[in-house]
Amino acid sequence: MAEHHLEVTVNGQAVTAMVEPRLTLADFLRDRLRLTGTHLGCEHGVCGACTVLADGAAIRSCLVFAIQMQGSAVTTVEGLTPREGGLSDVQEAFRAEHGLQCGFCTPGFVVSVTAFLADHPDPTLAQVREALSGNLCRCTGYQGIVRAVQAAARARQETGRD
Amino acid sequence: MTEGTAGRYVGARVHRLEDPRLLTGRGSYIDDQAVPGMLHAAFVRSPVARGSVSSVDVAAALAMPGVAAVFTMDDFRDIYQPTFSTIIGRGAPTTPLRPLADGDVRFAGDPIAIVIAESRYLAEDAAEAVDVELEPLPPVLDIATGLSTEILVHPETGSNLAAAIYAPADDEHAFGSAAHVVTETVAQHRYVAVPMEGRGLVASWEAGRGELTIWAATQAPHEMRSYCARMLGLPEHRVRVVMGDVGGGFGQKMFVTREEMAVVLASYLLGRPVRWIEDRSENLMVGGHARQEQATVSIATDGDGHLLAARVLHLENVGSYSVPGTGSVGGGVAAFFPGPYRLPLLSFTNRAVYTNTCGRCAYRGPWLFETVAREQMMDIVARAVGTDPLSLRRLNVITDDDLPYTSATGVRYDRISPAKTLEQAAELIGYEAFRREQPAARADGRYLGIGLSLYVEPIQTRGPLGSEGAIIRIDPTGEITLIMGTASHGQSLETTMAQIVADVLGCRPDSIAFIQGDTAVAPWGPGTGGSKSAVIAAGAAQLAAERMRDKMLRVAGYVLEVSADDLELSGGRIQVKGDPEARLSFGQLAEAAYLNPAALPADIEPGLLVSARSVAPAMVLANACHACTVEVDMHTGVVTILRYVVSEDCGPMINPMVVEGQIAGGVAQGIGGVLFEHMIYDGDGNPLTTTFMDYLLPTACEIPDVEYGHVVTPADTPGGYKGVGEGGAIGSPPAVINAVADALAPLGARITGTPLGPSQVLAAIAAGALGS
Numbered sequence: 001m002a003e004h005h006l007e008v009t010v011n012g013q014a015v016t017a018m019v020e021p022r023l024t025l026a027d028f029l030r031d032r033l034r035l036t037g038t039h040l041g042c043e044h045g046v047c048g049a050c051t052v053l054a055d056g057a058a059i060r061s062c063l064v065f066a067i068q069m070q071g072s073a074v075t076t077v078e079g080l081t082p083r084e085g086g087l088s089d090v091q092e093a094f095r096a097e098h099g100l101q102c103g104f105c106t107p108g109f110v111v112s113v114t115a116f117l118a119d120h121p122d123p124t125l126a127q128v129r130e131a132l133s134g135n136l137c138r139c140t141g142y143q144g145i146v147r148a149v150q151a152a153a154r155a156r157q158e159t160g161r162d
Numbered sequence: 163m164t165e166g167t168a169g170r171y172v173g174a175r176v177h178r179l180e181d182p183r184l185l186t187g188r189g190s191y192i193d194d195q196a197v198p199g200m201l202h203a204a205f206v207r208s209p210v211a212r213g214s215v216s217s218v219d220v221a222a223a224l225a226m227p228g229v230a231a232v233f234t235m236d237d238f239r240d241i242y243q244p245t246f247s248t249i250i251g252r253g254a255p256t257t258p259l260r261p262l263a264d265g266d267v268r269f270a271g272d273p274i275a276i277v278i279a280e281s282r283y284l285a286e287d288a289a290e291a292v293d294v295e296l297e298p299l300p301p302v303l304d305i306a307t308g309l310s311t312e313i314l315v316h317p318e319t320g321s322n323l324a325a326a327i328y329a330p331a332d333d334e335h336a337f338g339s340a341a342h343v344v345t346e347t348v349a350q351h352r353y354v355a356v357p358m359e360g361r362g363l364v365a366s367w368e369a370g371r372g373e374l375t376i377w378a379a380t381q382a383p384h385e386m387r388s389y390c391a392r393m394l395g396l397p398e399h400r401v402r403v404v405m406g407d408v409g410g411g412f413g414q415k416m417f418v419t420r421e422e423m424a425v426v427l428a429s430y431l432l433g434r435p436v437r438w439i440e441d442r443s444e445n446l447m448v449g450g451h452a453r454q455e456q457a458t459v460s461i462a463t464d465g466d467g468h469l470l471a472a473r474v475l476h477l478e479n480v481g482s483y484s485v486p487g488t489g490s491v492g493g494g495v496a497a498f499f500p501g502p503y504r505l506p507l508l509s510f511t512n513r514a515v516y517t518n519t520c521g522r523c524a525y526r527g528p529w530l531f532e533t534v535a536r537e538q539m540m541d542i543v544a545r546a547v548g549t550d551p552l553s554l555r556r557l558n559v560i561t562d563d564d565l566p567y568t569s570a571t572g573v574r575y576d577r578i579s580p581a582k583t584l585e586q587a588a589e590l591i592g593y594e595a596f597r598r599e600q601p602a603a604r605a606d607g608r609y610l611g612i613g614l615s616l617y618v619e620p621i622q623t624r625g626p627l628g629s630e631g632a633i634i635r636i637d638p639t640g641e642i643t644l645i646m647g648t649a650s651h652g653q654s655l656e657t658t659m660a661q662i663v664a665d666v667l668g669c670r671p672d673s674i675a676f677i678q679g680d681t682a683v684a685p686w687g688p689g690t691g692g693s694k695s696a697v698i699a700a701g702a703a704q705l706a707a708e709r710m711r712d713k714m715l716r717v718a719g720y721v722l723e724v725s726a727d728d729l730e731l732s733g734g735r736i737q738v739k740g741d742p743e744a745r746l747s748f749g750q751l752a753e754a755a756y757l758n759p760a761a762l763p764a765d766i767e768p769g770l771l772v773s774a775r776s777v778a779p780a781m782v783l784a785n786a787c788h789a790c791t792v793e794v795d796m797h798t799g800v801v802t803i804l805r806y807v808v809s810e811d812c813g814p815m816i817n818p819m820v821v822e823g824q825i826a827g828g829v830a831q832g833i834g835g836v837l838f839e840h841m842i843y844d845g846d847g848n849p850l851t852t853t854f855m856d857y858l859l860p861t862a863c864e865i866p867d868v869e870y871g872h873v874v875t876p877a878d879t880p881g882g883y884k885g886v887g888e889g890g891a892i893g894s895p896p897a898v899i900n901a902v903a904d905a906l907a908p909l910g911a912r913i914t915g916t917p918l919g920p921s922q923v924l925a926a927i928a929a930g931a932l933g934s
Contacts, residue, residue, distance in 0.1 A: 020283075022283070030193070034196075036187070036191075036193070036194035037186065037187015037189070038187070039191070039193075039358075039359070041409075041442065042442040042853070042854045043441055043442060044442065044854065046854035046855060047358065047442075047854055049358060077187035078186065080186075081186045087182060087185060091185040091186065094185055095178065095185060098178070098819045098820070098822075098823045100181060100184055100185065101410075101652035101653070101823060101827065102357070102358065102359070102407070102408065102409045102410040102652030103181075103184030103185075103189050103407060103409070103652070104189075104191060104357075104358040104359045105358045105409075106184050107185075107187045110185060129862045129863045130863060132861065132863075133861035133862050133863045135861075135862075136854070136859050136861065137358070138356055138357060138358050138410050138827070138830075138831070138859065139358075139410055139652050139823075139827045140823060140826060140827055141826035141827050141828075141829055141830030141868060141890075142830070142862040142865050143823070143826045143865075143867065143868055144823065145862065146862055146867075
């Protein structure tokens with residue numbers, strides 16, 4: 001199959017590659033760039049485990065082709081960790097509230113929540129649940145995840161960060 | 163991490179050691195595993211439920227770019243040796259498993275050929291080009307047909323009866339003299355485990371070394387090693403199974419399955435690493451199903467509602483290729499049907515039936531239908547007798563005064579607290595107040611219901627499941643490594659086992675490196691599942707840590723020239739009691755133990771290395787009571803859960819945060835199972851729910867806050883720990899069902915099982931209206 005020239009920024013770094021048109025963004029990130037934090041839970045756009053940011057918006061990387069990201073800036077879960085190491089405030093809240101067990105769905109939740117809190121600094125509980133409903137978790141019953149989003153929002157307000 | 167350098171970590175909500183890597187995308191799941199030279203597999207599958215295969219033409223597929231091989235059962239015949247799951251044992255009744263179809267297909271999705279190519283994309287392309295000549299035949303899809311038809315799912319077994327139990331009791335007098343005899347048939351539909359990561363493995367046969375290495379998403383690496391060694395006739399120490407992080411299992415990854423066999427056999431034939439990652443549609447269609455059962459139950463009571471006897475006819479649809487064994491759970495359903503009640507007599511009959519559907523696999527509390535059926539019957543009996551479901555349970559529940567108690571099926575109960583959890587759950591949910599408010603709500607057109615579910619859960623430690631191993635090694639630098647036979651895949655053992663060891667050695671949990679899931683280095687273990695880790699894994703960790711502490715004290719006593727009795731371990735140091743200046747760091751101690759061995763006395767072996775194996779008591783029981791309230795929308799049939807309470811007794815908690823997480827996860831699976839999830843076949847045996855658009859998992863919008871009560875009754879185990887992994891999934895289905903039935907009872911609507919989606923609820927309401 002003919003390959004096309006792709007230029008994309010991933011986690012702040014410029015990447016160029018030759019890709020088949022049918023190569024999904026998820027497979028490009030995972031197999032070509034070895035950014036394996038982006039997980040595939042259904043490959044039909046329901047579970048949300050493959051969620052990444054494209055120019056700041058949360059998208060499902062299993063549902064777009066890599067070539068569609070031409071010229072875009074993609075951020076994966078690996079790109080959310082502070083440069084100096086440690087955990088982001090969202091990641092830290094997930095840990096404090098036991099928002100993960102097996103961890104497979106977790107990167108998708110972390111990316112989705114990061115995007116959600118950027119747009120909703122003071123969310124209601126109903127908004128939190130609605131925002132999380134695009135990601136599936138089979139281990140936690142969502143208890144710690146809901147708490148983690150609320151805790152992260154609260155902490156940002158208390159520290160004045162947005 | 164809880165702050166402080168030492169102290170008592172067991173019992174604290176210690177943050178998980180697993181989390182940093184998993185939260186930052188640095189976990190290592192099977193799909194992240196890249197082995198040089200690895201090939202990729204895709205399966206050609208049956209499009210029909212039953213049929214005969216006259217030919218499989220692979221020529222066109224083999225000619226496609228990047229295709230390395232296409233194998234059918236003919237290619238495996240000379241190397242494949244049928245074997246057995248260890249827990250079932252050699253010679254025990256088992257499904258006639260085979261890695262690929264052999265002349266016929268027995269369910270929709272049955273693997274016919276495995277295509278191996280340079281990429282998954284190319285393997286799937288080539289799978290499309292495999293030409294299968296197949297004549298569809300009428301399938302057996304349900305229990306009634308399976309028991310009456312001449313058509314055989316597995317012709318070589320001679321019958322569709324996979325397993326049967328006939329255990330009558332002398333109950334004629336009890337039923338003859340009973341004030342009430344209540345009979346009902348309750349059914350449970352097919353729903354499935356659905357770990358967010360499907361199955362998957364990379365198998366690599368290296369002929370030069372004579373070694374097979376398997377990286378796998380498994381719950382039981384040692385079982386996979388044993389099984390694959392037997393299957394290929396290899397010495398077991400020439401097979402190495404390695405698990406990394408595993409994205410959930412819930413039983414589905416406990417036993418070796420057909421696709422896994424085929425991948426291993428393909429690597430053996432090719433001498434190259436072969437990888438297969440199950441996609442979601444495969445996982446839903448062929449990954450192993452569960453739960454499809456029904457029971458006709460008669461219960462006899464006296465005039466007050468005291469249980470006198472029960473008769474149960476239990477029927478199971480175990481599908482085609484079930485694991486382990488025949489897939490029947492009748493024995494467990496029989497043994498625990500009496501549950502937490504004084505039930506003097508039980509007659510139990512079971513039939514497990516093969517059908518041309520996906521085979522059953524283990525799923526979180528595989529035998530839970532005893533609770534699902536019994537707890538529905540308790541409510542049905544209460545309505546028939548004219549008493550409240552809580553009152554009926556209070557009348558019959560086993561109390562402290564009854565213990566030890568031997569059930570009608572011979573199970574000896576002790577160290578349990580069903581009466582206490584019943585009262586605690588009723589208190590937490592505000593049972594009496596709800597009963598007062600319920601009629602007023604109904605007068606306003608709001609149909610509210612409350613449901614209870616009470617159960618006793620056997621921790622799965624029978625036979626080979628009753629022991630776990632632990633090795634603790636302190637290296638010359640003083641760093642601690644804990645190596646276990648466990649296969650934690652969400653259960654947080656990396657944290658909880660470290661908490662136990664840290665308390666014994668007086669150090670921090672995060673100073674302990676945890677290694678599991680590599681059969682080359684880990685002691686044999688029975689796999690993680692069956693709620694047994696807190697019993698056997700914690701026991702092994704505790705025992706090994708105590709042995710290490712004793713050894714450290716002996717070495718330190720020699721170095722510091724004091725009696726070991728005068729020493730204590732604290733803050734990552736060994737010090738003389740009352741003289742904190744006289745102390746050794748773990749590093750100084752380890753140096754003395756390793757680097758100057760000639761200086762040690764003859765009775766102290768150099769080094770710091772210990773191992774231990776736990777053994778579980780004959781029976782460990784956990785218990786819990788679930789209570790929930792629901793509102794049913796009369797117009798849409800939608801059930802909304804208002805509150806959900808669990809009172810759990812799993813003994814002392816190693817980490818309450820982890821305990822509550824396990825409970826909540828199980829509860830969500832039960833709520834999902836009752837209200838949303840349904841694995842559906844059409845009348846021809848075609849699966850209809852093979853994507854997440856059709857098979858509906860609950861989201862954060864459907865699962866309410868779960869409220870917890872804890873009762874603590876220690877078991878006869880090290881630390882007194884019981885288990886908690888499965889209980890949430892066992893108790894939740896009947897709590898939800900009973901709440902819906904309670905809400906609709908005033909309408910004359912009978913609820914006798916699941917699923918309870920909007921259409922079923924509306925149908926029950928309509929039938930109730932017709933009946934009245």
